[in-house]
Amino acid sequence: MGKNVLRMIREATISILAALVFVSIATAPSATPQPFQDLISQETSRTRVGIDVWSERGFAPLAGKRIGLISNLTGRNNRGELTAHVLRAEPSVDLVAIFSPEHGFSGIEEGSVASSSDNASGLPVHSLYGEARRPTSEMLDGLDALVFDIQDIGTRFYTYATTMAYAMEEAAAHGLSFVVLDRPNPIAGAYVQGPLLDESELSFVGYAPIPVRHGMTIGELARYFNQERGIGADLTVVEIAGWRRTDWYDATGLQWTNPSPNIRNxxxxxxxxxxxxxxxxxxxxxxxxxxxxxxxxxxxxxxxxxxxxxxxxxxxxxxxxxxxxxxxxxxxxxxxxxxxxxxxxxxxxxxxxxxxxxxxxxxxxxxxxxxxxxxxxxxxxxxxxxxxxxxxxxxxxxxxxxxxxxxxxxxxxxxxxxxx
CATH class of the missing domain: 3.90.1150.140 (Aspartate Aminotransferase, domain 1)
Structure with a gap:
């Protein structure tokens, strides 16, 4: 599915016509991606996400550091392995805690999520969508860095970006490094549409004055938040390899994992x-x-x-x-x-x-x-x-x-x- 898509990409241009603002491209429509469980893991995708690139670099600059991972089931490498499992098995990295966003680490929970522990490793899983919406000092005690690896979907009120921003604020306040393992914007990064959030409407479903559809990856958002919102975190974005702004998710060769229970394709x-x-x-x-x-x-x-x-x-x-x-x-x-x-x-x-x-x-x-x-x-x-x-x-x-x-x-x- 999507393998025979023919795309003609012309130079992106910004056009503001009162009713719509978007970067013009031409991409032939492609089929809806299959659910994750229906796909066979491959290493043939031309797009390599942050965790793959980071692995290739020997996990610099956090080799030997004690880290906390903010992730869920969308945090996977190109072989379909969970980032949590990859880091747990890597001797040069000391993974000591996991943090989960809305819908929990499993990605299927609704409503408030309680903290728990990981069955496979016994590591604590601190919920950031329960009693706390940001990491506490107790949760961060003994850590050197936080690593973020969650698939966003390119919409302002999808809460994963706010979870990241709150964690960046706490990392800055506690002197921790913050690493974002970047992932593609699944609805492409060439379209910017809708009104900007008013400062009076800031909330957990709206961290910053950005448009409804912002056209940025989660790593680009981290860079934007860090500077424009004055977070000042020690930020590193591990970039995607082989992704272009005009790419929709089904052009990447990556497996689809539901980012939340009601976003299934x-x-x-x-x-x-x-x-x-x-x-x-x-x-x-x-x-x-x-x-x-x-x-x-x-x-x-x-x-x-x-x-x-x-x-x-x-x-x-x-x-x-x-x-x-x-x-x-x-x-x-x-x-x-x-x-x-x-x-x-x-x-x-x-x-x-x-x-x-x-x-x-x-x-x-x-x-x-x-x-x-x-x-x-x-x-x-x-x-x-x-x-x-x-x-x-x-x-x-x-x-x-x-x-x-x-x-x-x-x-x-x-x-x-x-x-x-």
């Missing part, structure tokens, strides 16, 4: 920055269904009319089909919901920010008395969006309000990019 990761902001409202985004983030709905939605209005908007790269579903969990569990499937027709023209705000303006237009939008700014990142929606501004008018800030961000972002 590349299509869902791609749609997440557009559909995710609806989660703070009284709408199901498909949790508890077979296709989370590829559908949204509610018992009170007129699905046929919703699909008609959304399709009339002619959003690039997507179309909408009415579809009733009954979620088995989360919002409206066991209730029949009327909604729409989101069909990704061209991922290279798809524009997350414009799509997201069009979903919001359409819901407000059709169901303004029922759709609860008070918490919408929490993931969207802009408090003024409530006024904009209630004032009847169109999606393109609202998109125009973030274009200037996005252009400024693109200039600053350039300083921290690693890959061409």
């Amino acid at each position: 590349l299509v869902q990761a791609t749609l997440y920055p557009a559909v995710g902001p609806l989660e703070t409202t009284n709408v199901s985004v498909g949790r508890g269904t077979e296709e989370p983030f590829e559908w949204f709905g509610a018992p009170w939605i007129d699905a046929q009319r919703l699909a008609e209005v959304l399709n009339a908007a002619a959003l690039p790269g997507v179309r909408f089909v009415p579809h009733d579903r009954t979620p088995l969990a989360s919002v409206y569990a066991s209730e029949l919901c009327h909604g729409v499937d989101i069909i990704l027709t061209n991922r290279d023209t798809f524009t997350a920010g414009l799509t997201a705000i069009t979903l919001a303006t359409t819901l407000h237009e059709l169901h303004g008395e029922t759709w609860s939008l008070e918490q919408f700014p929490r993931l969207w990142g802009r408090p003024e969006v409530i006024y904009q929606l209630r004032s009847g501004l169109s999606a393109t008018q609202i998109a125009a309000t973030w274009a200037a800030d996005l252009a400024k961000f693109l200039e600053i972002r350039e300083r921290y990019l690693i890959y061409e």
